[in-house]
Amino acid sequence: MHSIGLIGGTFDRFHAGHHSLLLAGLEKCQKLEVWMTSDRLVQAKDSRILSWDERAAELLNFIGEDLSSSLSINSLEDNVGPAPTHSEAGAIICTSETRANCEEINLQRQKNGLGVLEIIQAEYVEAHDGKPISSSRIRAGEIDSEGNSWIPxxxxxxxxxxxxxxxxxxxxxxxxxxxxxxxxxxxxxxxxxxxxxxxxxxxxxxxxxxxxxxxxxxxxxxxxxxxxxxxxxxxxxxxxxxxxxxxxxxxxxxxxxxxxxxxxxxxxxxxxxxxxxxxxxxxxxxxxxxxxxxxxxxxxxxxxxxxxxxxxxxxxxxxxxxxxxxxxxxxxxxxxx
Structure with missing residues (x-):
């Protein structure tokens, strides 16, 4: 069990896939540091992305009080955050899409004289159509946060x-x-x-x-x-x-x-x-x-x-x-x- 695990991402329109990602981290980490992309960075990506405060509130509301005490939410101001230099972290949580970024972070850590982080890869949660649930699909109007169709x-x-x-x-x-x-x-x-x-x-x-x-x-x-x-x-x-x-x-x-x-x-x-x-x-x-x-x-x-x-x-x-x-x-x- 690692004392601290790191997770980075936008966490817009908090959904079942995000929840699964957090649970995968908490299975192997006592505490999670969630590094949520700042408003400055996300506005260049998609103007429909909620503000940092709204995204943080959604995350805390979704996971409930029991899990909220096991994580902290921080503002991510660049692509990697503190991961390359974090001396206390033992793991980093990702999906298959972001695994390559985590491997690059481990290379940077080795150059910095730090041990590599265990890469904990969470599986995607599928929507009703067999495709992964994602924030972009929710913004596109295709599915809700649980992956259900909006058309009954x-x-x-x-x-x-x-x-x-x-x-x-x-x-x-x-x-x-x-x-x-x-x-x-x-x-x-x-x-x-x-x-x-x-x-x-x-x-x-x-x-x-x-x-x-x-x-x-x-x-x-x-x-x-x-x-x-x-x-x-x-x-x-x-x-x-x-x-x-x-x-x-x-x-x-x-x-x-x-x-x-x-x-x-x-x-x-x-x-x-x-x-x-x-x-x-x-x-x-x-x-x-x-x-x-x-x-x-x-x-x-x-x-x-x-x-x-x-x-x-x-x-x-x-x-x-x-x-x-x-x-x-x-x-x-x-x-x-």
Missing amino acids: KNSRQGVITLTKEIESKLKDPFGILCEGPEDDLSVAILGALEVAGDGASPIIGVGDVTILGLQLVGINADIGLIDEKTQRQKWHGYDDINQSNFDNILNCINPPGKLTPSLLDACEIAMVNYHNDESTLIIVDGEEDLAPLFLHPLAPIGSVVLYGQPHRGVVLRLTGIDSKTRCRRLLNAFSSE
């Missing part, structure tokens, strides 16, 4: 139907209402984009009015959904939408009050296209009103989802763990056919 099984097995109970929960705007006059779509759209902030992406627009409104202010949605209607009535402005602005056009079927595998497939393809730097317009035969319930679970953290609110303006919701959790819970409550 009922949504993949067939058509699901909106219940009266769920309908009542969806009546109030799910996000921030940005108001503007009906005869000038740009007011609400520009207000929503200002709230979202510079650089937020992807921009996902739901509804013909929203897609046209974005185009009128010079912005093309990364993902757009239209059904040629507004408030369930044929909309004359549909023809003004420039479909040629989109790299891809998909068609799907989704009757009113329902969510279909056809719509889900289209949304998933659109997300793949986005990651390949291509935009997608989904033309829905039926209605696209409930599509945000699929879009939030599929979208990367920080995505901008916009949809129209009749007679009032545009609703903005940024995709986050909270919106994903809410949508998954609502989808599970739909009635299966």
Whole structure:
């Protein structure tokens, strides 16, 4: 048993893989020094990474009081931290991805006249799809912290139907209402984009009015959904939408009050296209009103989802763990056919 073990990493969106890494270290070390990448270093990597304080709080909250007394959390300001010169450490904990770094650290320690650290390699924890759980996959919106899909099984097995109970929960705007006059779509759209902030992406627009409104202010949605209607009535402005602005056009079927595998497939393809730097317009035969319930679970953290609110303006919701959790819970409550 080593007195001190070292672990370094970003530890963003603390997940089951992180937990496994800590447990592997504590099996062979009395104490662990966790060296968590500083805010200065991570912002150059991905702006969606939580702050150092938030990451530290998540880690401590996840592991609980019993384990928290066995570790300390420190700020990592470079690629190696104190490992090459730490005289009291006896082990370093890693994954297969970071093992080479640990071997390099041991070479540096030998040059410094110190003994090598035992390299404790933890196995990856697999997500539902057999791929490793990782912070980058969580930020990309693919999985939750336990490796589960954000899309429940009922949504993949067939058509699901909106219940009266769920309908009542969806009546109030799910996000921030940005108001503007009906005869000038740009007011609400520009207000929503200002709230979202510079650089937020992807921009996902739901509804013909929203897609046209974005185009009128010079912005093309990364993902757009239209059904040629507004408030369930044929909309004359549909023809003004420039479909040629989109790299891809998909068609799907989704009757009113329902969510279909056809719509889900289209949304998933659109997300793949986005990651390949291509935009997608989904033309829905039926209605696209409930599509945000699929879009939030599929979208990367920080995505901008916009949809129209009749007679009032545009609703903005940024995709986050909270919106994903809410949508998954609502989808599970739909009635299966």
